[in-house]
Amino acid sequence: LAPWVPVVGLEIHAQISSNSKLFSGSQVQFAAPPNSLVSFFDASLPGTLPVLNKRCVEAAVMTGLALNCSINKKSLFDRKHYFYADLPAGYQITQQRVPIAVNGSLSYSLCIDNKMSQMVMKTVRIKQIQLEQDSGKSLHDDTRSQTLVDLNRAGVGLMEVVMEPDMCCGEEAAAAVRELQLILQTLGSSQAVMAEGHLRVDANVSVHHPGEPYGVRTEVKNINSIRFLAKAVDYEIQRQIEELENGGTILNETRAFDSKLGCTVPMRDKEGKQDYRFMPEPNLPPLILYDAESLPANMNHQQVVNIDWIHERLPDLPSVKRAKLVERYGILPEHSFTLLNEDGLTEFYESVVKQTQMKPKKVIGWILNNLLSYLKQHSLTVKESPVSSFLLADLLNLLEKKEISSTAAKQVLAELWKGEGKTPVEIVKEKKLELIQDQKELEQICQAVIDGQENEVITMVPG
Amino acid sequence: AALRGGLRFQASAALREGRVAPTELCQRCLALIKSTRFLNAYITVAEQTALKQAEESEKRYRRGQPLGVLDGIPIAVKDNFNTAGIETTCASNMLKGYISPYNATVVQKLLDQGAVLLGKTNLDEFAMGSGSTDGVFGPVRNPWSYSRQYKEKSIPKSCSEDEESDWVITGGSSGGSAAAVSSFTCFAALGSDTGGSTRNPAAHCGVVGLKPTYGLISRHGLIPLVNSMDVPGILTRSVDDAAVVLGLLAGHDPKDSTTIQDNFKPFELPNLTDVSKLSIGIPKEYRAPGLSSEILALWSKAADLFKNAGAKVIEVSLPHTCYSIVCYHVLCTAEVASNMARFDGLEYGHRSDMNKSTESMYAATRREGFNDVVRGRILSGNYFLLKQNYENYFIKAQKVRRLIANDFAKVFKSGVDILLTPTTLSDAVPYMEFIKEDNRTRSAQDDILTQAANMAGLPAINVPTALSERGLPVGLQFIGRSFQEKQLLTVAKWFEKQVKFPMIQLEEVKRHDHNVFQHQKSASFS
Numbered sequence: 007l008a009p010w011v012p013v014v015g016l017e018i019h020a021q022i023s024s025n026s027k028l029f030s031g032s033q034v035q036f037a038a039p040p041n042s043l044v045s046f047f048d049a050s051l052p053g054t055l056p057v058l059n060k061r062c063v064e065a066a067v068m069t070g071l072a073l074n075c076s077i078n079k080k081s082l083f084d085r086k087h088y089f090y091a092d093l094p095a096g097y098q099i100t101q102q103r104v105p106i107a108v109n110g111s112l113s114y115s116l117c118i119d120n121k122m123s124q125m126v127m128k129t130v131r132i133k134q135i136q137l138e139q140d141s142g143k144s145l146h147d148d149t150r151s152q153t154l155v156d157l158n159r160a161g162v163g164l165m166e167v168v169m170e171p172d173m174c175c176g177e178e179a180a181a182a183v184r185e186l187q188l189i190l191q192t193l194g195s196s197q198a199v200m201a202e203g204h205l206r207v208d209a210n211v212s213v214h215h216p217g218e219p220y221g222v223r224t225e226v227k228n229i230n231s232i233r234f235l236a237k238a239v240d241y242e243i244q245r246q247i248e249e250l251e252n253g254g255t256i257l258n259e260t261r262a263f264d265s266k267l268g269c270t271v272p273m274r275d276k277e278g279k280q281d282y283r284f285m286p287e288p289n290l291p292p293l294i295l296y297d298a299e300s301l302p303a304n305m306n307h308q309q310v311v312n313i314d315w316i317h318e319r320l321p322d323l324p325s326v327k328r329a330k331l332v333e334r335y336g337i338l339p340e341h342s343f344t345l346l347n348e349d350g351l352t353e354f355y356e357s358v359v360k361q362t363q364m365k366p367k368k369v370i371g372w373i374l375n376n377l378l379s380y381l382k383q384h385s386l387t388v389k390e391s392p393v394s395s396f397l398l399a400d401l402l403n404l405l406e407k408k409e410i411s412s413t414a415a416k417q418v419l420a421e422l423w424k425g426e427g428k429t430p431v432e433i434v435k436e437k438k439l440e441l442i443q444d445q446k447e448l449e450q451i452c453q454a455v456i457d458g459q460e461n462e463v464i465t466m467v468p469g
Numbered sequence: 470a471a472l473r474g475g476l477r478f479q480a481s482a483a484l485r486e487g488r489v490a491p492t493e494l495c496q497r498c499l500a501l502i503k504s505t506r507f508l509n510a511y512i513t514v515a516e517q518t519a520l521k522q523a524e525e526s527e528k529r530y531r532r533g534q535p536l537g538v539l540d541g542i543p544i545a546v547k548d549n550f551n552t553a554g555i556e557t558t559c560a561s562n563m564l565k566g567y568i569s570p571y572n573a574t575v576v577q578k579l580l581d582q583g584a585v586l587l588g589k590t591n592l593d594e595f596a597m598g599s600g601s602t603d604g605v606f607g608p609v610r611n612p613w614s615y616s617r618q619y620k621e622k623s624i625p626k627s628c629s630e631d632e633e634s635d636w637v638i639t640g641g642s643s644g645g646s647a648a649a650v651s652s653f654t655c656f657a658a659l660g661s662d663t664g665g666s667t668r669n670p671a672a673h674c675g676v677v678g679l680k681p682t683y684g685l686i687s688r689h690g691l692i693p694l695v696n697s698m699d700v701p702g703i704l705t706r707s708v709d710d711a712a713v714v715l716g717l718l719a720g721h722d723p724k725d726s727t728t729i730q731d732n733f734k735p736f737e738l739p740n741l742t743d744v745s746k747l748s749i750g751i752p753k754e755y756r757a758p759g760l761s762s763e764i765l766a767l768w769s770k771a772a773d774l775f776k777n778a779g780a781k782v783i784e785v786s787l788p789h790t791c792y793s794i795v796c797y798h799v800l801c802t803a804e805v806a807s808n809m810a811r812f813d814g815l816e817y818g819h820r821s822d823m824n825k826s827t828e829s830m831y832a833a834t835r836r837e838g839f840n841d842v843v844r845g846r847i848l849s850g851n852y853f854l855l856k857q858n859y860e861n862y863f864i865k866a867q868k869v870r871r872l873i874a875n876d877f878a879k880v881f882k883s884g885v886d887i888l889l890t891p892t893t894l895s896d897a898v899p900y901m902e903f904i905k906e907d908n909r910t911r912s913a914q915d916d917i918l919t920q921a922a923n924m925a926g927l928p929a930i931n932v933p934t935a936l937s938e939r940g941l942p943v944g945l946q947f948i949g950r951s952f953q954e955k956q957l958l959t960v961a962k963w964f965e966k967q968v969k970f971p972m973i974q975l976e977e978v979k980r981h982d983h984n985v986f987q988h989q990k991s992a993s994f995s
Contacts, residue, residue, distance in 0.1 A: 051569065051816070051817065052551070053551045054690075058726065087810055283856075288695075378871060
């Protein structure tokens with residue numbers, strides 16, 4: 007059987023973190039009462055016009071710069087037409103012809119064979135980033151044969167990040183999205199929490215034999231977490247391979263991921279291909295961005311977006327943060343990945359390091375092997391940890407001072423997880439886990455043991 | 470007889486000097502609206518709110534603190550501008566009963582100046598048409614149909630024939646606004662102009678119709694036909710009045726991203742006496758097929774007028790004029806298809822009872838809500854926007870549009886200050902004749918002289934010039950450079966003074982005339 011090459015591309019919609027919407031002044035807020043954050047423009051009242059939100063443009067520029075893109079100093083807005091209950095105007099304002107940023111790249115790391123021992127760095131090309139409006143939400147009430155429409159989300163700013171089909175499996179897709187998530191959160195351009203709908207990922211999947219042209223691709227939607235992303239992609243790859251090997255064909259269709267069944271199913275909504283009848287948005291002039299060189303002298307800097315100004319103020323990206331952690335604490339690169347991947351873990355680690363004499367290189371072991379594994383077992387976040395950095399530092403200090411053994415420390419930690427409020431010192435006393443430092447005492451104990459095991463001793467000591 | 474040039478009534482001055490009170494002025498206008506109801510110029514008359522506004526104005530005048538020239542002046546607004554609390558229908562079933570929660574920027578500006586909003590005027594449905602005959606509230610009748618001047622010239626009819634069937638159209642699509650100003654029911658009215666919709670009815674109704682430069686006046690709140698060509702239009706009885714209204718409306722609006730940022734300075738129109746430094750261009754392509762010999766002669770006479778006064782009058786060429794109608798058709802229908810997509814019955818407006826599915830509800834709502842003209846344009850527009858057609862139609866039309874705009878730029882660059890052209894092909898035709906052809910055909914015919922200015926975004930104005938042989942108004946058009954409204958209006962004012970266009974003689978107006986309009990024949994407000 008000839009090998010198959012899976013090809014995976016991603017379209018990611020990240021909701022922009024801003025006070026108001028992309029083209030109107032209504033507020034952006036999660037979980038507000040239905041239709042309470044809807045301006046006249048959002049409701050598509052006739053005669054209303056879009057006004058571009060500067061913060062949204064800045065967020066897109068920041069993101070573009072962080073993803074090594076070329077920022078287009080002139081970009082355009084277009085209308086994408088289709089009829090749907092959650093799209094009041096009958097069209098979405100997007101950037102189809104000339105988006106705000108193009109030709110970037112995202113580097114991410116994977117561990118081989120699931121061990122944190124070998125990390126491989128990969129890169130995926132970023133085709134473009136475009137600004138566009140989010141739609142409202144429609145809830146289908148089948149019992150009453152009606153659809154309820156909530157327009158709170160209609161018009162919220164989105165950055166669509168298009169990743170080229172450089173990935174080959176679910177794991178790569180998941181790792182790439184995770185890294186993007188970290189970058190967005192570091193920049194503050196999007197809260198990027200999938201569960202809250204800030205980040206939506208659609209996967210484009212196809213398979214082909216090496217040397218042959220790319221196969222027909224399907225689009226997979228309705229993926230609600232990074233974990234499900236990996237599952238959905240892998241399932242789809244498998245499905246396509248099986249289909250083709252059985253002599254079938256792949257349809258260029260949209261499929262939904264069913265998280266309960268762990269498979270993808272065709273989406274009944276789309277009947278045939280839609281012609282979106284793209285047309286330039288006539289109410290928005292071209293978006294012009296400046297840099298230090300092109301900025302006109304008298305321009306009020308409140309009125310313009312200066313790419314260089316934004317570049318100067320970019321925070322340390324995850325890759326930079328990781329490098330700094332490795333350098334400062336002497337930990338392995340793999341360690342830095344885990345630290346950043348877990349929300350709050352870096353802060354916890356650094357806090358422990360501050361409070362203990364134990365070398366950071368040793369502390370990391372306790373953080374990753376003991377603390378983190380426990381949290382994972384019990385599905386807790388770092389914030390929810392019953393063991394605070396203070397307590398752990400306390401414990402590690404006991405170990406460092408050789409007051410307890412490593413084994414004993416683990417026992418203490420197990421006790422600390424119970425969260426009964428006892429300090430490490432108290433637990434050590436209670437369980438009599440102190441390391442005996444007194445030579446005489448040790449001799450006595452050993453003697454007692456030997457005395458109690460005469461036969462074995464005779465067998466062991468020759469002659 | 471031409472009665473202008475006599476004592477000029479200035480309504481504002483009269484209000485300021487206490488010779489007439491705002492409430493009185495308002496009531497007279499409301500009464501006149503009632504007695505000219507057969508014109509069908511108004512869709513909604515906002516009697517209560519108008520009187521309230523007039524009362525407020527009166528208080529201000531008593532305190533000696535009027536807000537400005539427009540304080541207490543009755544105005545009307547075309548029914549495609551949003552007016553908070555007053556129905557906005559666009560003469561369509563789709564928006565019958567629609568009460569907007571906000572005022573269009575231009576409406577707000579007028580109200581902030583103390584203007585008294587009498588009501589919303591009639592139009593072609595969604596401003597699509599050149600006759601003001603295709604709205605759901607019926608056609609608008611040209612006040613001149615009932616003028617002594619027209620009746621004198623009409624062929625006497627046999628007794629059995631209804632006088633009614635003889636009436637002529639206002640032109641469109643801002644026919645209601647033009648008729649309202651023409652019949653003295655208001656002193657100024659807002660229209661809109663996408664292909665000539667303010668200038669065309671202005672010409673047929675014998676009033677001044679100004680199309681400003683695109684980007685000068687805010688479109689926020691104007692229900693769009695073609696976003697890239699629409700402008701709010703100003704209809705008045707004198708060029709001076711148009712300049713005043715323009716001064717109050719122009720300027721950047723943060724709510725409309727297509728308005729220019731530059732600070733606009735309202736201006737007073739100088740009384741031009743010396744035109745020797747002026748260069749008037751006569752575009753030869755505007756000698757369009759179908760142009761009546763009467764208007765051709767008038768146009769020529771006007772050119773001579775400038776020549777004899779010392780101006781330089783030269784023939785120029787705008788070679789791509791012949792493509793403008795098709796180009797307009799493609800771009801207009803494409804934008805219409807897009808702009809009308811929001812009318813689905815969900816959030817506002819008409820919603821069909823059909824509820825088998827969302828899609829069937831949409832389809833039924835739109836079929837019931839829109840007339841044939843609107844639906845026809847939507848279908849055409851969607852066709853042109855299809856992926857396989859986009860390049861050949863939409864993109865091509867955009868390129869041709871650029872060529873048309875360049876034609877004007879070239880001519881203005883060569884030293885021509887103003888272009889002089891006819892506004893319409895003929896005087897107003899009788900309604901019965903107008904409806905023999907369909908809306909599309911009529912629009913294509915009637916827009917030819919006006920719509921290139923919309924393509925190029927240039928300012929243009931209709932100035933009533935003379936009466937035709939049938940006793941109906943004929944106007945001529947001046948087209949100016951971008952944002953050079955001051956020069957345009959200055960020349961238009963000079964021309965207006967020269968031609969001394971006669972006042973309409975309406976029975977109904979005479980009846981309401983005696984107290985308020987005594988001695989003032991031009992009845993302008995400024």
